[in-house]
Amino acid sequence: MPAIAAAYSESRERDAITTVGEDVETCIIHVRRERDVQLFHRHVHVMIDGRSAGQVAHLATTSLPIPAGTHKVQIRCGEGSSAVVAVTIAPGQEITFSTRFRVLTWMHSWSLEQVTAPIPAAAPPLPTDLQILEVIEAQRTEEPMGDETRTIDNRTGAANVVRVVRASREWSHTITFGTDRSRRTNNEFGFGPQWASVKHTIETALRDTYSNSSDFRESHSEEITVNVPAGSCIQLVLHWKRILQRGTVRVQRGRRVVEVPFQTVVGVTFDQVQRQLA
Structure with a gap:
C-alpha cells in the first residue's frame, strides 16, 4: 500500500494546479491546519477540483490563488481524506477553511470546515465629484x-x-x-x-x-x-x-x-x- 500511495501522490503532483495567469479573474482559498498529535509530521494535500493545489504543514496556513467560480475542496493525506466541500467564490474574494485529523471511536478521518464567509474584494474608491x-x-x-x-x-x-x-x-x-x-x-x-x-x-x-x-x-x-x-x-x-x-x-x-x-x-x-x- 505505501508504494500505491506514493505513486498516487506523484501523479497528483504532476497534475497540480499551476500559478493562475494574470488574465484570469482570481480568488484566494486559505486552508488552516489545526493541532493534532497523530499525523503532525506529515504534510497534507489541498485538493481543488480533484487536483493537488498545494500542501499545508502542521499548525500552518496555506493560501491558494485560484480562478474565481465554483470549486470542490478536499483534504488528502496518504489514503485518508476529508469530505468534499463545494464553494462558490467571486473574483477578488477570499475564504478560509480549517482542517484537522479526527480520531473517533469507530473511525479516523480528516475534517474540513469553512470558518469564514467569502470576504468581498475592496471596492474601488468613489469618484470625487x-x-x-x-x-x-x-x-x-x-x-x-x-x-x-x-x-x-x-x-x-x-x-x-x-x-x-x-x-x-x-x-x-x-x-x-x-x-x-x-x-x-x-x-x-x-x-x-x-x-x-x-x-x-x-x-x-x-x-x-x-x-x-x-x-x-x-x-x-x-x-x-x-x-x-x-x-x-x-x-x-x-x-x-x-x-x-x-x-x-x-x-x-x-x-x-x-x-x-x-x-x-x-x-x-x-x-x-x-x-x-x-
Whole structure:
C-alpha cells in the first residue's frame, strides 16, 4: 500500500494546479491546519477540483490563488481524506477553511470546515465629484410573501370561547435598483469598476432616509382576537405582504444629473380571513 500511495501522490503532483495567469479573474482559498498529535509530521494535500493545489504543514496556513467560480475542496493525506466541500467564490474574494485529523471511536478521518464567509474584494474608491442630490418617493405597493393558517376547533365545546392569536413574521430591509436604468447610469457617467461603490453610496443614503440596516431583521407582531361559537371550528388565514417604497435617487456627477429608480422594503402587513369549517 505505501508504494500505491506514493505513486498516487506523484501523479497528483504532476497534475497540480499551476500559478493562475494574470488574465484570469482570481480568488484566494486559505486552508488552516489545526493541532493534532497523530499525523503532525506529515504534510497534507489541498485538493481543488480533484487536483493537488498545494500542501499545508502542521499548525500552518496555506493560501491558494485560484480562478474565481465554483470549486470542490478536499483534504488528502496518504489514503485518508476529508469530505468534499463545494464553494462558490467571486473574483477578488477570499475564504478560509480549517482542517484537522479526527480520531473517533469507530473511525479516523480528516475534517474540513469553512470558518469564514467569502470576504468581498475592496471596492474601488468613489469618484470625487459624485453627489447624492435627493431621494424622491413615488408610490407604495404591496407584494405577497406567503400565507399562514391557524385553526381553532371548538366543535366539542358546549360554550363559546375567545382565543387570542399572536401573528408574527420576520422581515429584512432590502434595496433593489432598476437594472436597465442602473446600467444606463453606469454607462452615461462612465463609472466603470467604481459603479459598485456608487451603488453602495446610494444604498447608504436610502438606509439613512428609511432608518434601515442591511444586517438587521425586524419582527412584525400583532394580536388577533377570535370568537369561536360552541360547536364550531374557525380557520384563520393570514395573507402576509411586504410593503415596498418605490422612488428615484437623483445623482449628480459634474454637470450631469440622472435619476436611479429603486425600491426598498419598509415593512410588512397582512390581511386576515376567518372561515367557519364544517
